[in-house]
Amino acid sequence: MANKNIVILGGDGIGPEVTAWGNDVLKNIADAFGHTFSFQNHLIGHAAIEATGNPLPDETLDACKAADAILLGAVGHPMYDNDPSKKVRPEQGLLKIRKSLGLYTNIRPIQIFDELAHASSIKPEILMGSDILFFRELTGGIYFGEPRERQEDGEVAVDTMRYSKMEVRRIAEKAFDAAMTRRKILHSIDKANVLESSRLWRETVNEVAKDYPEVKLVHMFIDNAAMQLIKDPKQFDVVVTGNMFGDILTDEASQIAGSLGMLASASVGDSVGIYEPIHGSAPDIAGQNKANPLATILSTALLLDISFGMKEESQAVIDAVDAVLKDGFRTADIAESTTPKDKILGTDAIGQQVVDRIKAAVAS
Ligand code: IPM
Ligand code: MG
Numbered sequence: 207m208a209n210k211n212i213v214i215l216g217g218d219g220i221g222p223e224v225t226a227w228g229n230d231v232l233k234n235i236a237d238a239f240g241h242t243f244s245f246q247n248h249l250i251g252h253a254a255i256e257a258t259g260n261p262l263p264d265e266t267l268d269a270c271k272a273a274d275a276i277l278l279g280a281v282g283h284p285m286y287d288n289d290p291s292k293k294v295r296p297e298q299g300l301l302k303i304r305k306s307l308g309l310y311t312n313i314r315p316i317q318i319f320d321e322l323a324h325a326s327s328i329k330p331e332i333l334m335g336s337d338i339l340f341f342r343e344l345t346g347g348i349y350f351g352e353p354r355e356r357q358e359d360g361e362v363a364v365d366t367m368r369y370s371k372m373e374v375r376r377i378a379e380k381a382f383d384a385a386m387t388r389r390k391i392l393h394s395i396d397k398a399n400v401l402e403s404s405r406l407w408r409e410t411v412n413e414v415a416k417d418y419p420e421v422k423l424v425h426m427f428i429d430n431a432a433m434q435l436i437k438d439p440k441q442f443d444v445v446v447t448g449n450m451f452g453d454i455l456t457d458e459a460s461q462i463a464g465s466l467g468m469l470a471s472a473s474v475g476d477s478v479g480i481y482e483p484i485h486g487s488a489p490d491i492a493g494q495n496k497a498n499p500l501a502t503i504l505s506t507a508l509l510l511d512i513s514f515g516m517k518e519e520s521q522a523v524i525d526a527v528d529a530v531l532k533d534g535f536r537t538a539d540i541a542e543s544t545t546p547k548d549k550i551l552g553t554d555a556i557g558q559q560v561v562d563r564i565k566a567a568v569a570s
Pocket of ligand 1: 281282297300301453484
């Protein structure tokens with residue numbers, strides 16, 4: 207029996223549609239296992255800009271600081287994408303909340319659901335058996351370094367890739383710890399042949415490695431890693447990398463899991479964690495009951511496990527998603543040409559399938 211306070215940040219586009227199902231899954235888990243979860247919805251991103259002018263209103267940040275865990279949908283809106291005149295942008299809300307809550311570790315597990323091997327653009331025999339755990343540094347690097355500005359009357363733009371040893375050390379330790387519980391292989395991805403910040407990254411990871419003699423550490427350049435990931439994904443176990451490289455590689459790695467619509471993530475640091483799907487706000491399908499809520503539902507499994515230490519509850523969510531896939535149900539993004547029409551479901555119908563299985567498993 208536990209009492210927990212969960213903040214839901216639906217955000218933009220398909221965000222609120224998918225977090226609604228994450229919320230429902232958590233509510234059903236609480237009922238089934240005798241916990242009391244309370245939920246509060248707050249604004250972030252474009253939705254928050256429209257309502258308050260601020261992509262991360264104080265009210266949202268305060269509620270998040272007081273929460274036991276946060277479930278987030280997606281942030282982003284196309285009206286900002288090609289318009290540099292817009293100084294206030296949805297993504298600033300996401301970057302600020304990560305920074306304000308000290309969420310320097312973004313964990314992105316990439317596991318192939320065997321049923322979805324054919325939904326990927328990569329050959330199934332290359333994918334089968336892949337199991338990668340990404341550690342993406344989330345509050346440093348080029349997404350935060352200063353200066354970041356226009357110079358010379360707007361003719362020049364500058365971003366700054368900056369890392370301190372402390373920032374590298376703390377995420378490297380988390381990645382090594384995880385490797386110790388798995389196959390004991392850690393790939394550290396950088397661009398140390400060109401970037402000074404990468405040379406500091408590599409040097410620091412080597413220092414941390416001395417405390418983990420059992421882990422096989424492999425350094426790999428980002429360009430090679432991007433290629434190796436689709437050439438032979440099974441060579442990877444745990445991967446640690448900086449903010450931008452991790453952003454890019456984990457989108458690429460979504461093809462190993464079958465679809466971006468399936469990937470969950472956890473952002474943790476020293477306090478409350480944020481759990482969110484890796485996919486974006488997908489404005490083209492927003493409000494059409496087409497979005498795949500499974501990545502968000504799988505994010506609730508991470509939330510239950512990592513923030514609440516509820517292993518059994520977490521497994522119940524994963525098993526329910528597995529069962530829905532095994533029964534042949536798909537959303538459009540993970541359907542194949544051979545998937546029968548009546549098995550291709552919308553957001554609400556597939557969300558309900560997951561909830562029904564959670565209820566049935568616990569009742570039996
Ligand atoms: C992600 C997203 C964000 C990021 C964007 C929306 C700012 O792509 O979580 O991967 O780059 O971190
Ligand atoms: Mg991304």
